[in-house]
Amino acid sequence: MKNYELLLREHNLKVTPQRIGILSVLGDMGHVSIEELFTIIRKDFYSISIATLYKNISFMMEVNLLKEVKVPNGKSKYEILKDEHSHMICKKCEKLEDVKVCLDSIVKNISEKSGYMFDDNSLVLSGICPTCQKGTV
């Protein structure tokens, strides 16, 4: 359980129970879509407005507290910003996981070939996770 209050203050966002709730869900689950977030957070904040979620997610992305993960064939999910990493998605169970990958040399190479200056990247690998490989389902 992290100190989300501090995290908000560090990013110059006012501390509200709703915001702490949002961050708690994200912290617990790792990656959450707006839809999922709305369902889950209503257990603690029954009358929370979906607009509050959209607005706060968008605020938190602006101040680099959250990052959007565009999931192939799925809805976007959001995660608390952490060290650079990539993602793996299982096509069967739809689980999304972080994975540490060093893309430095690849990025450097493409930058030199293309002349682009890159400051961000997103890599998502799609396949079947170990668990789903076992089941015949």
Place this chain on the structure above:
Amino acid sequence: MKNYELLLREHNLKVTPQRIGILSVLGDMGHVSIEELFTIIRKDFYSISIATLYKNISFMMEVNLLKEVKVPNGKSKYEILKDEHSHMICKKCEKLEDVKVCLDSIVKNISEKSGYMFDDNSLVLSGICPTCQKGTV
């Protein structure tokens, strides 16, 4: 100018003027969002329905004729399926470009570490293109 009629037949889709129109736009522009496609294609098919675009894009993805590119901070774009490649997006002019990258060793490495079996990946590098680096704008 490619033979889109053949391309459709090869994927067991009926050949209609609208479908050839969609593929022509995609072939010419490389990557197009639904919105852009609708604007452009109406020059040739004034009364085309947006539902026709959605439905056909979706059909063509099902039969692996098109692929969706999820653009960071932007709307999805669609491209005619071709050899595996990655993408570069310019944050200033929003241009999206293909780039050939070999991710084999990285994918293999992650697969071994994680136990996942991967059959697809999407890498998008974000930055500033050479052209936009020049202008002070």
Place this chain on the structure above:
DNA sequence: TCCTAAATAAGAATTTTTATTATTTATGCT
């Protein structure tokens, strides 16, 4: 040329996202 299943256009219906506004709340200041 004709038949039939599929594709299209048009528009309705849903879903997703954003905007508006009255009320409530967090936070800095006394």
Place this chain on the structure above:
DNA sequence: AGCATAAATAATAAAAATTCTTATTTAGGA
């Protein structure tokens, strides 16, 4: 601690994006 004020929230409307429905048209095979 209590107040003032700017910002956040809830509720709802509005807008945008996507999907569904249905009558009509069309592609492709017989």
